[in-house]
Amino acid sequence: MAISPTVLPWDRFSNWLHCACVVTFDLELGQAMELMYPSHIKLTEKEKMNICYLSFPDSNSGCMGNTQFHFRIRQCPGRKPIVRSHNQYNRECPVSLQxxxxxxxxxxxxxxxxxxxxRRGYFQKSLVLISKLPFIALFNQLVSIIAPEFFENGEPSLEAACHDIDQWLPPIPGDTLNLPLMGNVLQVKIPCRQTDKSSSSSVNGAKFSHTLPAHTILPSLFEVDIYSSFQSILPHIQLLWELVLLGEPIAVMAASPTVTSTTVQSLVNLIAPLRYCSDFRPYFTIHDSEFKEYTTKVQAPPPIILGxxxxxxAKTLQHWPHIIRIGEMTGAASSPKPLNKLKKAASLKTLDSKPGVYTRYKSYLSKDKTILKRLLKGVQIKRPVEAQNAILRRHFLELTQSFMIPLERYIGSLMPLQKNISPHKGPPRLRPFDPDGFLKTIEHSGPQLTPVAKGDWEGLYRRFFRSPNFEGWYHEKQREANQKLQTLHMEALCGANLSDWIVGKEEVEIVDLILRIREKLAFATAHHIVVSKDSLMKLQNHMDTIVSSLPSDLQSVLKT
Known part of the structure; x- marks a missing residue:
């Protein structure tokens, strides 16, 4: 496909990756940035330092061979380049994957x-792909393809891989893409809020060829294996769902960053499709620039999940209310672990403590033993780990939806009636959320009516209302509702007979109307409010008619 003249070198690369980094061990400096590609990409010294420290396992003596994991860091403030395709992606992708x-x-x-x-006796080096997209499965796959080639053939192979990525089409939700990389082709589907759009089986009308070399279909861009992550603590997984839902501070302790990063990501994914709105660090070290902020005992721990x-x-985070100790992850064929009891957080003295959940938290919902029995049965009959993972993921999707659907219905009831939207007044806004008013509705339409779980749903909702996840969800719902109301108001304005309305009005009122309509059109364009072209044309004709009825001096002013 011919490259559009408006597409500059590395524009398409930045749709997917910010850069690739090579971090090596220097005897005098410790971890050091050896290479960044493309070379024109900028990172602050603080960002480089955090990347360097997070690119090696904390204690790498036991990590012989190859180790894969991922991390997440804050971008330094005041330097936030906007990638255009990311704006379009965010508008149409699921909110939890923005x-x-x-x-x-x-x-x-x-x-x-x-x-x-x-001199040190060991070769120690990391290849790191930096991105703002939460495509965990895709980028783990990419780095597993690129890194071995880089270690074998050096910088030219990294340059070739980056040039391949620079040819990729942007990640538009609903599209299914073929992504060529170093002789491989990865087929991926970009998640979309509109399920009918995401079912498309073609890209820009072109059908896929299944005869491509090394053609790999990725079942998901972002999902991780939550079953293997939680296998050693399965009896407490519903309690963990509550802790994540409520935005509680959680520390995940394990022997390797592979385990912590997968476990932290699994925790965040537990409440899908609800977006986890607090900070989370799949892998965190004592060298991180936020170390003091997150480990201080002067104040309560912030709402964050640390791996x-x-x-x-084990000593620094002893005051944290919820600590998860994970052993090495094992396959589905392993014998089921005993139903370990919850342990008090203070009993965790070392990182060598037994796997388990250390907390004093009391669950609002009773434990669902059905899902545990089903998973344990799967272990006995040697059910594939992919199937176990799908069963567990479906269970928590249904649990989260049961919790959120009454909230979604209540938000719908706060919308003004369409008949009350007047073209001659400003657009109405969503009515305020009333927690007590909502709780009165759950008696007849709440999650306790479904078979998912029993318990104190009202208490769980009240606690949820104080969490960052509720704040983030409500803010998004306000934005969506007010945008919908803006669209309805625009449609009412386009359908109104403004020529009749201005009869008998003063010139100042007519000019004010024209300016308000122009401002509204500009707002609609800036906020991607979708109104049909016919409606907009009708509105523009009305405005032209009104302007032509004004004195010539006013016409010339309004036309400039």
Whole structure:
């Protein structure tokens, strides 16, 4: 396909990745940035430092060979370049998968091998892909393809991979794309809020060829294996769902960043399709620039999920209310673990403590033993881990939807009636959310009427109303509702006979009407409010008629 003259080199690359970094071990400096590609990309010194420290396992003596994991860091304030395609992606993708300008993801492929030619005796180097998109599965796959080639052939292979990515089409929700990379082709479907659009099986009208070399179909861009992540603590997984839903501070402790990063991402995914609105760090070290902010004992821990491997954290985070200790993840064929009891947080003294959940939290909902029995049965009959994962994911999707549907219905009841939208007045707004008013509705339409779980749903809702997740959800619903009302108001304005309305009006009122309509048209364009072209044409004709009825001096002013 011919490249559009408006597309500059590396424009398409930035749709997917910010840059690729190579981090090596320097005897004098420790971890150091050896290479950034493309070379024109800028990172602050603080960002480079965080990337360097997060690109190596905290204690890498046991990490011989190759280790993969991912991290998430804050972008330094005051420097937020907007990638145009990310704006379009955010408007149409599921809210929980939106790209956040304030954060970077890093996808690491770390290699450690013995090498007598190096003074330290080991070759230690990481290739890291930096992106703002939360495509965990895709970028883990990319780095696993690019890194071995880089370690074998050096910088030219990294340059070739980046040039391949620079040819990719942008991630438009609903599209299914073929992404060529170093002789491989990855087929991916970009998630979309509109399910009918996402079912499309073609890109720009072109059908896929299944005879392409090394053609790999990725079932998901972003999902991780939540079953394997939680296998050692399955009896407490519903309690973990509550903690994540309520935005509680959680520390995940494990021996390797592979385990912490997958577990933290699994926790965030537990409440899908609800967006997790607090901070989360799949891998966090004592060198991180936010270390003091997140570990201070002067104030309560912030609402964040941290994944840590350094034994020092067992002492530093002892005051945290919820700590998860994870052993090495095992396959589905392993024997089921005993139903371990909850442990008091203070009993966690070292990182070598037994796997389990250390908390004093009391669940609002009773434990659903049906799902546990089904998963344990799956272990006994050697059900594939993919099937176990799908069962668990479906269970929590239904649980989250049961919790959120009454809230969605209540928000719908706060919308003004369409018949009350007048073209001669400003657009109405969503009525305020009343927690007590909402709780009165759940008696007849609440989640306790469904078979998902029993318990104190009202108490869970009241606690949820104080969480960042509710604040983020409500803000998004306000935005969506007010945009819908703006659209309805625009349609009412387009359908109104303004020529009749101005009869008998003063010139100042007519001019004010014209200016308000122009402002509304500009607002609609800026906020992507969709109104049919015929309606807009009708409105423009009305305005032209009104302007032509004014004195010539006013006409000339309004036409400038």
């Amino acid at each position: 790209c956040e300008n304030a954060y970077y993801y890093g996808f690491v492929y770390f290699r450690q091998t013995k090498d007598r030619s190096i 840590v491997t350094n034994p020092f954290f």
